Amino acid sequence: MNTPLPATLLADLRQLLGHNLSTDDGERLSYAYDNSRRQALPDAVAFVTTHDEVEALVRACRQHGVPVIARGRGTNTTGATVPVNGGVVVSFERMNRIVRLDPDNRLAVVEPGVLNGDLQKALAPLGFFWPPDPTSSPWCSIGGNLACNSAGPRAVKYGSPRDNTLGLRAVAGTGESFRCGTYTTKGATGYDLTRLLIGSEGTLALITEATLKLTPKPSGLRTMRATYEDVGSAARAVARIMAQPVTPCALEFIDDVALGLARAHGGDSVPVAGAMLMIEVDGEPSALDDAAHAVAQAASGHGLMDLSVARTAEETALLWSARKALSPAQRTISPHKINEDVVVPVSRLPELVDGVKRLAAQHDVLIVCFGHAGNGNLHVNLLPRNDAERTRAEACLHELFALVISLDGTLSGEHGIGIAKRDFMPLALSANTLGLMHRVKDAFDPDGILNPGKLLPPRL
Numbered sequence: 001m002n003t004p005l006p007a008t009l010l011a012d013l014r015q016l017l018g019h020n021l022s023t024d025d026g027e028r029l030s031y032a033y034d035n036s037r038r039q040a041l042p043d044a045v046a047f048v049t050t051h052d053e054v055e056a057l058v059r060a061c062r063q064h065g066v067p068v069i070a071r072g073r074g075t076n077t078t079g080a081t082v083p084v085n086g087g088v089v090v091s092f093e094r095m096n097r098i099v100r101l102d103p104d105n106r107l108a109v110v111e112p113g114v115l116n117g118d119l120q121k122a123l124a125p126l127g128f129f130w131p132p133d134p135t136s137s138p139w140c141s142i143g144g145n146l147a148c149n150s151a152g153p154r155a156v157k158y159g160s161p162r163d164n165t166l167g168l169r170a171v172a173g174t175g176e177s178f179r180c181g182t183y184t185t186k187g188a189t190g191y192d193l194t195r196l197l198i199g200s201e202g203t204l205a206l207i208t209e210a211t212l213k214l215t216p217k218p219s220g221l222r223t224m225r226a227t228y229e230d231v232g233s234a235a236r237a238v239a240r241i242m243a244q245p246v247t248p249c250a251l252e253f254i255d256d257v258a259l260g261l262a263r264a265h266g267g268d269s270v271p272v273a274g275a276m277l278m279i280e281v282d283g284e285p286s287a288l289d290d291a292a293h294a295v296a297q298a299a300s301g302h303g304l305m306d307l308s309v310a311r312t313a314e315e316t317a318l319l320w321s322a323r324k325a326l327s328p329a330q331r332t333i334s335p336h337k338i339n340e341d342v343v344v345p346v347s348r349l350p351e352l353v354d355g356v357k358r359l360a361a362q363h364d365v366l367i368v369c370f371g372h373a374g375n376g377n378l379h380v381n382l383l384p385r386n387d388a389e390r391t392r393a394e395a396c397l398h399e400l401f402a403l404v405i406s407l408d409g410t411l412s413g414e415h416g417i418g419i420a421k422r423d424f425m426p427l428a429l430s431a432n433t434l435g436l437m438h439r440v441k442d443a444f445d446p447d448g449i450l451n452p453g454k455l456l457p458p459r460l
């Protein structure tokens, strides 16, 4: 049960935000949960619109030791925006201006509530894009993308938000405003606080403005689909593709179990194979044939069953149909799917997939593996169909993470930690590393008011 907000704090916040502060029960309920399906009621929801409001709000909450939970659109999968200790949810959805598009310097300055998809639409007529491309792009905010270091298929070539952000403006848990980073593509002026804040899940500071690095949009795209007899052959092809000079802009893997599921849902257009790669190459039309040829050669080798190249938009859609059928197929089978996004070095993908098959048999749970193979980042989705399977799937998780760490991998490639993976952090990071992270947290947020209970496990 939450302690209600102190009356003086409530009065201060009402004065600061007027009708943009809500303590209405319905509104609190709407901001209690996120895509993790966990929930806990906040005491109030603040719809901030300016940096100064954020600063004043954090200062006021700090005085009373009240938690402050930043929120974009709540699409994260890890419970990162669930106000587990109550407090004030700070929604950035009304702080959504594109402040400046500056193609000459290849940058955009945006407020955190801008949706990823809206930014891409604004950039397209200028011939640019911002590379981070989560599938949720039409519904997720730039602030959320930065705070989770979210990416998607394009990260294999263009990187994640850490590689595509020049600078930030933010408010620390102390209530202090600061800027970090640069408006330039080079900079060697002190510690890199920009990269530190990216991926910090609202536990160090609230981001109020971001300077994003833009990339010119290539005008050509070629899509290929390669099927293999087994996972090992597909994984070796991934290593070969990544070892030659033409980096694809998507290199997605689907294992045999996921293909079977997609076929049952999507029909005969989904191939029967031991594993499949979806490969995309982008560039200028004059160079595209050579680039596609180089990648196709690398994809060919022992275990290849078929390599199809799309020549039209319809053919491209057909090749992607297996991947597209996968999401609805998983939902139909298991409304309680456990969605992980582990990462291993590319050469260890076969060991990961073999290990997952072993765990699936041992715990008698359906598990599918698919995702961003070029980064070694696989969505390992556990699909329990009833309560008994759900209990077994939870038990399987610990062994999955232990397997990933034993393969020199890590817990999350793009979804982050939140509450869901917080207690597994000691598997991935040593006590000394976690101790340093706690001390960094103390420097930004000495009273621990920013997004408490997330990312870092309790101190030893």
Ligand SMILES: Cc1cc2nc3c(=O)[nH]c(=O)nc-3n(C[C@H](O)[C@H](O)[C@H](O)COP(=O)(O)OP(=O)(O)OC[C@H]3O[C@@H](n4cnc5c(N)ncnc54)[C@H](O)[C@@H]3O)c2cc1C
Pocket: 034, 035, 069, 070, 071, 072, 073, 074, 075, 076, 077, 080, 081, 092, 112, 133, 134, 135, 136, 139, 140, 141, 142, 143, 144, 145, 146, 147, 148, 149, 150, 151, 152, 153, 200, 201, 202, 203, 205, 206, 207, 208, 414, 415, 451
């Ligand atoms: C259908 C679907 C597909 C998805 N596909 C992908 C995918 O392909 N790749 C991927 O990486 N993720 C994916 N996700 C997960 C999710 O969309 C991303 O994590 C996204 O970046 C979250 O953005 P959001 O605006 O919803 O943030 P929220 O969920 O609201 O917040 C996420 C985190 O960011 C913090 N935060 C938000 N705004 C700020 C701010 N201004 N300052 C400081 N901290 C802040 C929050 O406190 C929280 O810790 C998917 C989700 C769905 C529902």
